Amino acid sequence: MKAKIHSVMGATPEHYKRLGTLKHQIMPWEDGYRTRGEKGTYEWLYFDSQMDDGSTLVIVFYSNKWTLAPSRGPSPQVTFALHTADGKEYTEALELPISSFSSSTDSCDVRLGDCYFRGDLNEYHIHFEKGDIEADVHLVGNVPAWRPETGYFYFGNKEQHYFAWLPAVPEGKVEAKVRINGFTSRYTGTGYHDHNWGNISMMSIMSHWYWGRAKVGRYQTITSYITGEKKYGYSKFPIFMLAKDGEIIGDDAVRFLQFREEDPYIDSKTGQTFFNRLIYDYNDGQQHYRVTYEREEDIEFVRAIDTMSRPLRMVARIISMDGVYIRFTGQATVECFDGDRVVESVTAPAIWELTSKI
Structure with a gap:
């Protein structure tokens, strides 16, 4: 093994x-040409x-x-x-x-x-x-x-x-x-x-990953969940940022985030199982928030193999490098908890994405 x-x-x-970077401090050159x-x-x-x-x-x-x-x-x-x-x-x-x-x-x-x-x-x-x-x-x-x-x-x-x-x-x-x-x-x-x-190549290091962002009432959020390839032990990278009125109030996803997928469906184009609902539950002991994405429509669907020449398609199939990119629209809901009780719930339109191997 x-x-x-x-x-x-x-x-x-x-x-x-x-x-050459600093924790909690970002400089303009970091958004310059990096590669x-x-x-x-x-x-x-x-x-x-x-x-x-x-x-x-x-x-x-x-x-x-x-x-x-x-x-x-x-x-x-x-x-x-x-x-x-x-x-x-x-x-x-x-x-x-x-x-x-x-x-x-x-x-x-x-x-x-x-x-x-x-x-x-x-x-x-x-x-x-x-x-x-x-x-x-x-x-x-x-x-x-x-x-x-x-x-x-x-x-x-x-x-x-x-x-x-x-x-x-x-x-x-x-x-x-x-x-x-x-x-x-x-x-x-x-x-x-x-x-x-x-x-x-992202497909050589990652099995699949989600990314999403939304502005929901007074809240702004960025969410992601990356799963590494098999050779990396399907390592998990949870990512979460929640701001309220422009001030970041939670972003320690490694310690405090729980992620889950719900409501599976079979995609007609690939035959793969994807999910209509994604839940990011953030609880640091002092504050507890839950961000839920509910899928309504796929506004972009790209299968990697369709963008390749015929020889590359054959190679991609052989080495299992085929993948799919889907951009969803739907609703994002932010809930604030006091104990087990929801004390605030707001919903707004959102965009999120899935990239996955097939």
């Missing part, structure tokens, strides 16, 4: 020293929003989109997805050569052609344009930038592989102007921005 390979969230003084296009790396800047009228807008900048096969080298891309309240869907992707891409290591300042994503951990401006679609987004944070410890998750007995994550704007105010086919719409709502990067 093979011994499981080491995996850990970077949380020791040695980890902070190695990275610098090094071979075998990937990186992306993510923005999503729930608008007041029920629409959702997601824009993602990739310095290298190949999270499953980062060894392919830089392939910058920007994706745009707008789902309007009346059921219309607009999606677009812009791919350009690496010569059209630029980014700063001092702060978030990424450009691909005429598209850009820039900001300073509090205020961001995002621009997308391709063909008949053009969008301008202004995001201002209501919750300070945050990360779980260093934000790095290490894999390998020498911690040589990593996946890193920085929620630069856990929740903020959004104003967006979107022009499609000559018609301009203006939106306001709540938004989120995070930054992800790594140096190894």
Whole structure:
């Protein structure tokens, strides 16, 4: 029987020293270009929003989109997805050569052609344009930038592989102007921005992971639950941040979070079992909160194998590297407990995701 390979969230003084970061203090350069296009790396800047009228807008900048096969080298891309309240869907992707891409290591300042994503951990401006679609987004944070410890998750007995994550704007105010086919719409709502990067295929180190975020009344929350691959002993990485009126009140998920999945269903596209309800129960002995996500609709469904060339598909099947990405919308509920009694309960729309091997 093979011994499981080491995996850990970077949380020791040695980890902070190695990275040049500080506990509970985030600097603008941390949202700058972290991988610098090094071979075998990937990186992306993510923005999503729930608008007041029920629409959702997601824009993602990739310095290298190949999270499953980062060894392919830089392939910058920007994706745009707008789902309007009346059921219309607009999606677009812009791919350009690496010569059209630029980014700063001092702060978030990424450009691909005429598209850009820039900001300073509090205020961001995002621009997308391709063909008949053009969008301008202004995001201002209501919750300070945050990360779980260093934000790095290490894999390998020498911690040589990593996946890193920085929620630069856990929740903020959004104003967006979107022009499609000559018609301009203006939106306001709540938004989120995070930054992800790594140096190894995510599918080779993780079995599956959830991520979600929501603004629910006076509460803002980020939730995630990562399960490592079999060779890492299916290691668990619980992640939780809860803020109230913009002040973080709970984020020690390793010690105080209980996670569970409820209401299973069989997905018609893959035949796999997924769950309609996710529950994050946080109880530190002084305060007890529960965040529950209830699925209503899948607004994006991507099977990794469908994005690959035919030879790569064959290899992916052989080495069990096929995976699925699903973005859900539904309702998030935050409950506050006094003992066993719920003393407050609020519900609002939310976006969350699942990435899983098949």
